[in-house]
Amino acid sequence: MSDPWRRRLIGGGVSVAVAVVVGVVLAVPWLAQRADSSEAAADPSAAVTQSVTTPVPGPERDVAEPRRALLPPEDGVYLGVSNFRLVTDNGAVRVWSEQNGARPAIVNWYQQWLTGERRFRPDWARRVARTGAIPMITWEPWSAPEGERHTPVQPDISLARIAAGDHDGIVRAWARDIAAYGQPVMIRLMHEMNGNWYPWGVHVNGNAPADYVAAWRHVHRIFDAAGVDNVSWIWSINNLERIDGEDHEISAYYPGRKWVDWVSTSGFNWGEAYSWSSWRTADPLYGDTYRELSRFDKPIMISEIGTTDIGGDARLWIRQTFQRLRTGYPKLRAVLWYDDIDAAGLDFRLHGQTAGALAQPGALGRDWLRTPVLRRLAP
Template structure:
C-alpha cells in the first residue's frame, strides 16, 4: 500500500472518530460510549501503525549511530536481572520534547557525543490517549537500543466524569487518592496498563507516584490526607496487579523527595522495590525559596538512609540552572563526589534535558547542560570515561 493511500485511510478513520466525539459532547454519550471507545482505539492504532512505518525507515538509516553503538550493552539492557544490579554506571536522559519528538534527544546526544542507554519520560493517569500505556514510545525506545524509564503520575482528576461515574466528583478526588488506589477504585485503569506492560515484555523502569512525601508539589502528597501507610498500600496494590498480569519485566523505582524529613517511612519494602530514585536539581537563586546548592549539599544528609535500603540508586533528575553560580563547576564537583563519595550507591544518572521548564516558575527554566559550553565539554568527557565504571 502506498504511503499516500495509508494516510488517506488514517485521516478518514480519525475523521469519524472526531464526528462521534462531537455526538458524545452533544449529549448522546451513553448510546455511543462503547462504540466510541472501541472505534477510537482502533483508529489510534491504525494511525500509529502508519507513522511507525515511516519511523522504521528513518531508524534503519540511523542504526549505525545508535542501536549498534549500544549493542555491547545489550546483555545488561535486555536482562531484568542484570539491570537490578548493573556492573557499570548507566546514564540516561529525559528530553522536554518527549513524547512528541525525538529531535531534542538527537541534538543532545550529538552535542555530548554519547548515546544514552536509558530514556526517561513522564506519563500521567487519565482517559486521554497519551495517558494510556505508551506502547509506541517504549517500542521505539527499544528499537533504538535503549531501555525506557516511565515516571507514572497518578493525576486522578484527569479521568472523565462522563465515563467514570463510579469515581467521586473531580473536586473531591485528590483528597485521599492513594487510599482510593489501594482500595481498587482505579483498577479499571491500572489493570489494562499492567497487561500492556506485560505484553511489551522487555525491561522497563517504572517510577510510580514520585516525591509522594512532598506537601507542596503533587496532589498525591500529604497535603491531601495521603499518609505514609496509604502510599505503601497503594504501591503494594499496584505492584500486585502487575505481578498478576505477568509484568515481571518491570523494574520498580521508589522515588521520595529527600529534602523532606521522614521519607523512609514511605518505603514499601525490599521485595517491592528494585531501585531508589532521587532527584538532584539545583535551582540556584531563581526564586525566594531557592539558593545555589552543590550536588553534595543536596544529597549528603539523606544518603546514609538511602544506602541502608541496599538498593541501587538512580539520580532520576540530574541538572543545574546557571543563575547564581557556575554550571561547569557544579558538574565538575558532582562527578567528583559521585566518584569519591557516592560510588557505592549511585549506579545510574538521568540528565534532565528540559530547556523550557515552567512547572514551578512563571519564566521558563533551562536545565540543559549544553547551554554552558564548558559544562557541555566536561560532561561529554565524563560520559566517555564513566560508562565503563
C-alpha cells in the first residue's frame, strides 16, 4: 500500500485486511465447501487478555489428522485473494471462484493486536482450508485508527516494546492456538515497514531498522518455543516507488534467512486518482522491487495487487500485467489480488468492468497456477 491513508476494517472493528522435519510432499486436492458451525466475534472493547483467552467456537483439530506446513511451488504461482467475506461466509470462496474463473490457493485477511478480533480464529482458518486454500493473516501490531486516517505514532506499540516483551501475551496465545490448529498458516507480520503510515515503520514512532529485526525475531522465537512449525513467515515491504516517507535500504531491516520463509511486496496501479499518481504498468510498479527482493534468495510474493479504472482500461491492465509477471518474473511464487475498496473509495474489487478479468485469455494461464503443496510434519 503506497497510499498511507488506506485501511481495511469490517463491522465491529474487525480487521480485513497472512527446524522442520522433512516429510512427504503432498499436493492438496481441492476440497468441497462445508458449512462451519459458528461465527461468533469478540467484543472489541474487551481487554486483550480476555480476548485472547476466551475459547473460540468450533471443533478441535482431529488429532489423527497429520500436521502439515506449506511449501512454495517449484515453479508457477499460488493465486491468492484478500476478501474478508471469503473468510466469514460459507460458500463465498466457491462463488468467487465461479465469478473469476480461478480458485484461490491463498485467502488473506487482516487482524490487529489491540483492536477488533484479537484472537487467532481456527474456525476462520478451517473455513478457508476446506476449500483447498491456505489461510494467510496479515498480522498488524497496532490499534486501528478512528476515521479514515492512519495513526502511526502509537508509543505503546513501538518496535522496542514488542522486542522487550510488552505484548507477549497476545503473541503467546497465537503461538499456542496455531500450534494446536496444526495445519498450514501464513503470517504476514508487520508489513510495509519501509513506509511511514504504520506504528512499526522503521523511521516512525521512535523505531529504527535494528528494532524491527529485534521485534520480528522476538515474535518468531515465541512461536518456536511453542513448537509452531506449521507457519510460513512472510516479510513484506511496500513497493519501491520513490514516494515521500518511504525507506529503500531494505536490507537493514531484513530479519535474516533463518527467520523468513517468503519475501513480498505490495503495489497498486493508482492510475490518475491522485495528483502524485499516474497510470503505471507492471515493470514500473514491480521491476525495481523484484530485483531487490531477489537478492534474498527466497520465494517472492506480491501480497497486494490491484488497479483502479481512473485513467485507463482496468481490464486490459489486468491481462497485460499478469502476462508480464508470468513471463518476466521467474522467481515470483504467489500473487494476491486485493479484492476490496480502499478508505478513499478506490474500488479494486473484481466486478463491473473487471468482472471475470482473471479468466481473460492470456491473463493467468492454467499452466502458471499451482495448487498448495504441503509437507508432512512430525506428530
